Amino acid sequence: MRKQVFFIARFLLLGGAIAGASLAAPLVAAAPGHSVTVVISNMSFGRVPADLKVGDTVVWVNRDTVPHTVTARDRSFDLHVAPGQSASQTLGKAGTFPFYCIYHSAMRGTLKVASAS
Numbered sequence: 001m002r003k004q005v006f007f008i009a010r011f012l013l014l015g016g017a018i019a020g021a022s023l024a025a026p027l028v029a030a031a032p033g034h035s036v037t038v039v040i041s042n043m044s045f046g047r048v049p050a051d052l053k054v055g056d057t058v059v060w061v062n063r064d065t066v067p068h069t070v071t072a073r074d075r076s077f078d079l080h081v082a083p084g085q086s087a088s089q090t091l092g093k094a095g096t097f098p099f100y101c102i103y104h105s106a107m108r109g110t111l112k113v114a115s116a117s
């Protein structure tokens with residue numbers, strides 16, 4: 001009789017651990033990606049980090065006194081950033097995205113986005 005109670009207690013403990021693990025898994029998956037800032041100044045885009053992933057957010061900060069855009073060649077994004085303002089972009093798709101500014105075509109860059117792992 002006493003042995004039986006012990007086994008039931010062990011079973012409940014194990015069940016609790018499994019429930020805990022299954023609750024923790026979605027929290028990890030839902031964790032927000034990293035946020036990086038790219039400064040636009042002197043009519044040029046700052047360095048774009050090379051380790052971006054789907055789910056990350058890029059905040060583009062325009063320190064110039066003229067408006068700029070961050071426009072993908074394939075038009076998958078098109079952000080307009082007023083002077084002294086910023087625009088934020090959450091990366092939703094993996095790939096390599098060359099971009100430019102529609103007002104200043106010499107302003108160019110490339111956004112490389114890896115799939116979320």
Ligand SMILES: [Cu+2]
Nearest residue numbers: 068101103104
């Ligand atoms: Cu521009």
